[in-house]
Amino acid sequence: MSLVNAENLTKVYRMGEIEVEALKSVSFRIEPASFISFIGPSGSGKTTLLNLIGCLDKPTSGTLKVADVNTSDLTRKEAAEFRGENLGFIFQDFNLIPVLTVYENVEYPLLIVQNVPAEERKSQVISLLKTVGVIDQKNKFPDQISGGQKQRVAVARALVSNPRLVLADEPTANLDSKTAFMVIDIMRQMKEEFGVTFIFSTHDPKIVSEVEAVYTLQDGMLIGRSQEKGGRHA
Amino acid sequence: MLKLFKIALRNLSRYKRRTLLTSSLIAIGVMFVLVFIAASGSFKYIMIGQITDSMLGHLQVHKRGYVASIDSLPLTLNLSAKAVEKLEKAMEAIPEIEAYSPRVKFGGMFSNFIETTNIRVNGVYPKQEIATVPLFLSRIKQGEKTIKKGEILIPELLANGLKIKVGDTVVVIATNRDGSVNGKQFVVGGIIESVTGPGGRDGYMHIKDALEVLRLEEMEISEVAIRLKDFSKLNAVSNRLDEMMSKELNKQGQPVFDVRTWEKLSPFYNVARMIDVMTFFIKLMLIAIVLVSIMNVMIMAVFERVREIGTISAIGTKPKKILNLFLIEGFSLGVFGAVVGNILAIVIVFLINLLKITFNFGRQSGLVLSPSLNTGDILWISAIVIIVSVVAALQPAFKASKMEPVEALRHI
Numbered sequence: 326m327s328l329v330n331a332e333n334l335t336k337v338y339r340m341g342e343i344e345v346e347a348l349k350s351v352s353f354r355i356e357p358a359s360f361i362s363f364i365g366p367s368g369s370g371k372t373t374l375l376n377l378i379g380c381l382d383k384p385t386s387g388t389l390k391v392a393d394v395n396t397s398d399l400t401r402k403e404a405a406e407f408r409g410e411n412l413g414f415i416f417q418d419f420n421l422i423p424v425l426t427v428y429e430n431v432e433y434p435l436l437i438v439q440n441v442p443a444e445e446r447k448s449q450v451i452s453l454l455k456t457v458g459v460i461d462q463k464n465k466f467p468d469q470i471s472g473g474q475k476q477r478v479a480v481a482r483a484l485v486s487n488p489r490l491v492l493a494d495e496p497t498a499n500l501d502s503k504t505a506f507m508v509i510d511i512m513r514q515m516k517e518e519f520g521v522t523f524i525f526s527t528h529d530p531k532i533v534s535e536v537e538a539v540y541t542l543q544d545g546m547l548i549g550r551s552q553e554k555g556g557r558h559a
Numbered sequence: 560m561l562k563l564f565k566i567a568l569r570n571l572s573r574y575k576r577r578t579l580l581t582s583s584l585i586a587i588g589v590m591f592v593l594v595f596i597a598a599s600g601s602f603k604y605i606m607i608g609q610i611t612d613s614m615l616g617h618l619q620v621h622k623r624g625y626v627a628s629i630d631s632l633p634l635t636l637n638l639s640a641k642a643v644e645k646l647e648k649a650m651e652a653i654p655e656i657e658a659y660s661p662r663v664k665f666g667g668m669f670s671n672f673i674e675t676t677n678i679r680v681n682g683v684y685p686k687q688e689i690a691t692v693p694l695f696l697s698r699i700k701q702g703e704k705t706i707k708k709g710e711i712l713i714p715e716l717l718a719n720g721l722k723i724k725v726g727d728t729v730v731v732i733a734t735n736r737d738g739s740v741n742g743k744q745f746v747v748g749g750i751i752e753s754v755t756g757p758g759g760r761d762g763y764m765h766i767k768d769a770l771e772v773l774r775l776e777e778m779e780i781s782e783v784a785i786r787l788k789d790f791s792k793l794n795a796v797s798n799r800l801d802e803m804m805s806k807e808l809n810k811q812g813q814p815v816f817d818v819r820t821w822e823k824l825s826p827f828y829n830v831a832r833m834i835d836v837m838t839f840f841i842k843l844m845l846i847a848i849v850l851v852s853i854m855n856v857m858i859m860a861v862f863e864r865v866r867e868i869g870t871i872s873a874i875g876t877k878p879k880k881i882l883n884l885f886l887i888e889g890f891s892l893g894v895f896g897a898v899v900g901n902i903l904a905i906v907i908v909f910l911i912n913l914l915k916i917t918f919n920f921g922r923q924s925g926l927v928l929s930p931s932l933n934t935g936d937i938l939w940i941s942a943i944v945i946i947v948s949v950v951a952a953l954q955p956a957f958k959a960s961k962m963e964p965v966e967a968l969r970h971i
Contacts (some may be wrong), residue, residue, distance in 0.1 A: 356705075362824045376965045379873065381873055381963075381964045382963075382965040401878055402877055402878060402879075403873065405875055405876065405877045405878065406875065407875065408873060408874065409874065409875020409876075409877075410875070412875075413874075414870075414873050414874055416870070416968070418866075418869075420866065420869075420870040420968075422574075422867060422870070422871065423573065423867075424565075424566065424569035424570055425566070425569070426574050433871075434874050434875060436562050436878060437562060437563070437566075437871075437876055437880060438874065438875035439875075482874070485875075486875075495887070520690040546893070
């Protein structure tokens with residue numbers, strides 16, 4: 326069964342009198358434990374697509390099933406619950422909560438979203454901080470660590486709730502090459518270890534070269550898909 | 560919930576200067592209101608104490624209709640001895656009553672044999688009068704601090720106007736109930752000052768002398784002043800006594816007795832009411848300060864944290880928790896402001912008591928302002944501030960919780 330199943334997905338934004346078609350009848354399927362990327366120039370619809378898969382937005386038409394749930398039917402509260410239980414997010418600007426320490430940022434989804442008991446929470450957070458290599462920074466606040474460390478913390482936060490799918494929008498855009506590869510390696514390792522599906526939206530050739538499949542978008546249309554490194558794809 | 564508190568407090572500490580400024584504003588407002596309540600309360604209670612303990616008593620009982628014609632002090636509306644006996648019996652059954660003083664009041668002519676003027680005479684039992692209005696003796700400025708038979712205490716106004724000294728002989732003439740006129744000589748036993756100013760014309764004599772001037776063979780009473788053990792039980796005792804006495808009806812089936820608290824007898828009650836109204840408006844100002852301050856701060860907080868709201872929403876925080884997070888921030892600001900304001904108010908009230916600030920009221924001088932804060936006021940003001948803080952945070956909190964994550968994440 327596909328993890329993500331999109332059929333004729335269309336998204337139209339209304340900007341005053343003007344309607345902008347950000348996605349035009351896009352269809353695809355993504356299987357569990359995939360490591361794939363959407364690429365395309367600015368305005369091609371990558372972020373819009375990620376927002377739809379991430380239940381942050383709703384399609385204008387078409388159907389989108391994530392983990393066999395028709396996400397268009399979810400209310401705001403249900404969508405939040407669904408995101409908390411099934412999805413992880415990694416943002417270009419890291420989006421860590423500035424008033425929380427590294428440890429607390431990673432703990433946040435377990436504490437506020439999933440209400441995981443303290444002991445279990447602690448072991449999960451510590452284990453992930455060790456895996457992404459920022460355990461030494463656990464008591465520091467986001468403004469006290471480097472960009473690469475911030476993105477590793479963001480990866481740990483995205484994975485701590487054991488999501489089935491992690492959506493990463495330009496995750497390496499603000500990182501130098503060395504750090505970018507390090508972060509990609511960590512994500513690949515997580516995918517191998519926990520079977521998590523990673524979907525990237527990127528321009529970055531470093532990511533493109535590492536993923537199993539690349540979906541190309543242009544002017545809101547899916548114009549191609551290619552396999553890299555023999556990865557799985559639909 | 561505790562974790563949300565922790566995050567909310569961290570968010571408040573993020574903008575220290577703004578949080579401190581807002582909290583200070585609330586704290587100063589709380590302090591100002593509490594000090595005002597304490598000081599005005601002290602002023603009010605000193606004034607009420609002066610009036611009730613010097614002259615009125617806490618309660619008074621008259622024959623129905625007497626108060627309406629009190630300016631003419633009508634002898635025809637006196638309570639009979641039998642009625643007074645019934646009243647005394649009822650009062651003895653109420654343990655909250657500390658003392659009472661029956662009075663015979665009449666208007667008459669007062670002469671020093673050279674000049675004549677009018678006077679309002681109060682015939683009293685000295686011991687009972689002093690027990691009921693304990694500040695009475697402090698009003699006697701010259702002469703012995705008592706009321707002896709054959710003597711009269713005259714008001715300062717008359718003493719000055721007619722150049723009368725203690726020990727002088729004067730005559731009091733009054734029209735009796737049957738229309739005849741009677742006079743009696745008295746020795747001036749003392750000069751008494753009025754409670755509220757130099758305009759008073761009330762003199763005092765022993766009740767038996769008053770009955771003699773009025774040629775009353777049987778005891779008749781114009782009013783009974785009552786003092787309570789606990790002033791805070793005023794309304795309860797008044798209602799109870801009124802209920803007991805309302806069973807006594809005259810031939811027309813109307814109640815004989817009229818029980819009134821000091822509030823219904825003294826114009827100062829309106830001043831006391833004005834103080835209460837001022838306190839109410841000052842509380843309203845506090846509410847406005849808190850409302851505007853918190854709302855302003857919370858609107859700014861939401862505006863500055865749009866992306867953060869988008870992030871926490873994206874990672875699965877439910878709208879209700881986002882709402883609670885911002886409400887807790889408003890609540891915490893209110894609590895902080897209220898606590899600091901309470902502490903400041905307690906310190907200032909302590910300092911005022913330490914400085915022993917004095918003031919004058921009417922003829923009374925050197926009255927010490929002794930403000931006190933009661934727990935009820937502190938809790939009430941704190942509750943108002945905290946509730947208003949939460950209410951003020953509601954709109955920004957709703958806005959935050961209703962934000963679409965996709966829009967919020969796009970915000971720069």
